[in-house]
Amino acid sequence: MLRKYFFKRLLVAIPSLVLASLIVFSLVRLLPGDVVVLMMEENQYADDIEAMRAKLGLNRPIYVQYFEWIGRALVGDLGESLYTRRPIAHDLLTRVPVSLELGAVAIFFAILLGIPIGIVSAIRQDTAHDYVARGGAILGLSVPGFWLGTLVVVLPAIYFKWSPSIQFTKLADNPWGHVTQFILPGLLLGIASAASIMRLTRTQLLEVLRQDYVRTAWSKGMSERVVVLKHSLKNALIPVVTVLGIQVAQVLSGTVIFESIFGLPGMGRLLFDAISERDYPVIQGINLVVVTTVVSVNLVVDVVYAYLDPRIRF
Amino acid sequence: MASHVVTVTPAGWPEAARRAGALRRTLTTLIRFTRRKPFGALGAVIILTLLLMALFAEWIAPYVYDQQIPGARLRPPGRDFLLGTDNVSRDIFSRIVYGARVTVTVSFATVFLGNLLAAAVGITSGYFRGRYDIAVQRVVDAWQAFPALVIILSLLAVLGPGMLNVILSLSILVAAAASRVIRSATLSVVENQYVEAARALGAGHPRIMLRHILPNVMATIVVITSIGLGGIILAESALSFLGYGVPPPHPSWGSMLSGSGRTYMYIAPWMAIWPGVAISLVVFAFNMLGDALRDVLDPRLRGSHGGSVK
Numbered sequence: 041m042l043r044k045y046f047f048k049r050l051l052v053a054i055p056s057l058v059l060a061s062l063i064v065f066s067l068v069r070l071l072p073g074d075v076v077v078l079m080m081e082e083n084q085y086a087d088d089i090e091a092m093r094a095k096l097g098l099n100r101p102i103y104v105q106y107f108e109w110i111g112r113a114l115v116g117d118l119g120e121s122l123y124t125r126r127p128i129a130h131d132l133l134t135r136v137p138v139s140l141e142l143g144a145v146a147i148f149f150a151i152l153l154g155i156p157i158g159i160v161s162a163i164r165q166d167t168a169h170d171y172v173a174r175g176g177a178i179l180g181l182s183v184p185g186f187w188l189g190t191l192v193v194v195l196p197a198i199y200f201k202w203s204p205s206i207q208f209t210k211l212a213d214n215p216w217g218h219v220t221q222f223i224l225p226g227l228l229l230g231i232a233s234a235a236s237i238m239r240l241t242r243t244q245l246l247e248v249l250r251q252d253y254v255r256t257a258w259s260k261g262m263s264e265r266v267v268v269l270k271h272s273l274k275n276a277l278i279p280v281v282t283v284l285g286i287q288v289a290q291v292l293s294g295t296v297i298f299e300s301i302f303g304l305p306g307m308g309r310l311l312f313d314a315i316s317e318r319d320y321p322v323i324q325g326i327n328l329v330v331v332t333t334v335v336s337v338n339l340v341v342d343v344v345y346a347y348l349d350p351r352i353r354f
Numbered sequence: 355m356a357s358h359v360v361t362v363t364p365a366g367w368p369e370a371a372r373r374a375g376a377l378r379r380t381l382t383t384l385i386r387f388t389r390r391k392p393f394g395a396l397g398a399v400i401i402l403t404l405l406l407m408a409l410f411a412e413w414i415a416p417y418v419y420d421q422q423i424p425g426a427r428l429r430p431p432g433r434d435f436l437l438g439t440d441n442v443s444r445d446i447f448s449r450i451v452y453g454a455r456v457t458v459t460v461s462f463a464t465v466f467l468g469n470l471l472a473a474a475v476g477i478t479s480g481y482f483r484g485r486y487d488i489a490v491q492r493v494v495d496a497w498q499a500f501p502a503l504v505i506i507l508s509l510l511a512v513l514g515p516g517m518l519n520v521i522l523s524l525s526i527l528v529a530a531a532a533s534r535v536i537r538s539a540t541l542s543v544v545e546n547q548y549v550e551a552a553r554a555l556g557a558g559h560p561r562i563m564l565r566h567i568l569p570n571v572m573a574t575i576v577v578i579t580s581i582g583l584g585g586i587i588l589a590e591s592a593l594s595f596l597g598y599g600v601p602p603p604h605p606s607w608g609s610m611l612s613g614s615g616r617t618y619m620y621i622a623p624w625m626a627i628w629p630g631v632a633i634s635l636v637v638f639a640f641n642m643l644g645d646a647l648r649d650v651l652d653p654r655l656r657g658s659h660g661g662s663v664k
Binding site: 052055056057059060062063067068070071072075178179181182183184185186187190191194195197198289290292293294296297300308311312314315318320323326327330331334335338 | 497502508591634642
């Protein structure tokens with residue numbers, strides 16, 4: 041049954057991915073002509089318009105361009121950067137792990153904060169704890185990450201003469217320093233996701249706590265710990281799994297900002313630099329990698345969801 | 355039955371009395387909303403302040419946003435300059451007041467354009483269903499697979515910066531998320547008997563969608579609008595922070611935190627603090643109002659958090 045569901049879900053994911061790749065592909069085709077001229081003159085990417093168009097792959101029939109681009113991408117060839125003239129896939133191999141580490145730390149903190157606070161908020165509904173937690177969650181969704189990042193870099197430097205390092209430490213040079221440098225940006229990046237997870241955990245748990253089988257558990261004289269943690273939480277957390285897919289996209293957005301503020305050489309930083317350099321093949325490559333990641337994560341999340349909750353298989 | 359009679363104003367009544375009745379009813383609704391949802395009401399007050407700041411910036415701000423005040427470089431907050439001055443001797447309070455204009459313009463224009471598109475896509479998709487619906491939903495899926503900031507930055511890299519381009523690219527993303535919610539609301543409205551009745555009376559598709567479905571999904575649209583606005587403001591400020599938002603000299607709260615000013619923040623922390631406070635406060639207000647409106651207007655949406663773009 042699960043295998044059947046997986047293939048059904050795959051049939052939905054593939055067209056989405058194809059359409060998304062078409063969106064990525066169309067991006068460069070929206071370039072106004074004067075920008076192409078600008079790229080030639082300002083950045084000296086080519087000698088004349090025709091050479092520039094050839095470099096961007098704009099000089100052939102559009103469907104040929106698409107199939108050639110996607111065909112190469114499938115075997116791991118994303119083209120060459122206009123600025124550095126290096127293969128894009130090669131650069132991404134060193135950049136992607138940095139973003140993945142940052143994203144993993146962020147999701148870790150999001151779960152670590154979101155789920156326990158959500159539980160407390162639900163079992164102490166309408167108490168001071170609940171109000172503080174809910175207010176805090178709305179605040180967490182409201183405060184811009186780039187501002188928090190700025191404050192964390194600026195304020196301690198003024199008042200404590202200390203500031204977080206914005207020099208990247210490689211794993212090979214200093215493993216401890218490498219891991220710890222992700223803690224602060226990861227925590228800040230995870231705050232918004234923690235708030236979403238907290239809110240969902242709370243609503244789901246409240247729903248489950250009202251069900252008959254939970255009342256039965258109470259009436260059997262079980263302790264609160266057992267009722268909440270053993271009987272209710274498992275069912276309440278199933279839908280929380282699905283937001284993880286959404287959070288991955290959110291966290292990937294955040295890497296652009298946090299990698300810039302904390303000087304981490306990840307994919308988000310590469311995108312930001314590519315945009316400043318008008319390096320369109322790199323922009324395309326990153327978008328393709330990012331969108332493939334999100335679609336795959338969502339596929340996995342849905343299948344895990346189906347495994348955890350057999351009711352949703354149809 | 356008597357209640358029907360009460361609401362009808364006798365024909366002979368003067369116009370003023372009828373208006374006073376309408377005013378009283380509006381006031382009663384507002385007071386009831388404030389009692390039930392105090393935080394939502396607080397949010398509404400903050401939003402009203404924002405709108406007033408944007409509308410009357412010239413009267414509220416003591417200086418013009420790009421005015422360089424001689425001899426007032428990097429002054430701390432105090433009597434002369436409420437929130438201090440920046441590294442080129444501009445009054446930060448005045449810049450925040452004028453910055454409200456950018457915030458309001460971008461967010462309201464985006465939400466209007468985005469919801470217009472979302473309503474068109476969502477209602478037709480939920481109404482016609484079938485192959486059209488499946489095709490449309492796949493396109494929406496594809497758009498939603500992009501992390502917001504990544505695709506918007508890429509779009510702006512191609513289209514070039516500028517307020518109009520920021521609005522256009524943000525609204526496409528808002529539309530994708532909102533169309534989902536409007537579609538599902540439409541799916542349940544279509545099942546109502548009055549839709550069938552309208553069809554039996556010979557109403558065409560456009561008429562049914564505009565006159566019968568749209569008014570009934572309006573509550574949903576209002577809720578996703580107010581929840582979505584906070585996300586749009588965050589996205590706009592993030593874009594401005596990265597340097598791809600509304601270009602200078604217009605002061606945008608996000609851009610006040612970036613650029614050449616960043617090196618001066620270590621000696622003038624007020625430059626780093628106040629614009630961020632403004633963004634957080636306004637987004638907080640929209641989120642609280644959105645939550646309150648959702649509980650009152652459309653409890654079905656509980657647990658969802660609009661097209662949050664961050």
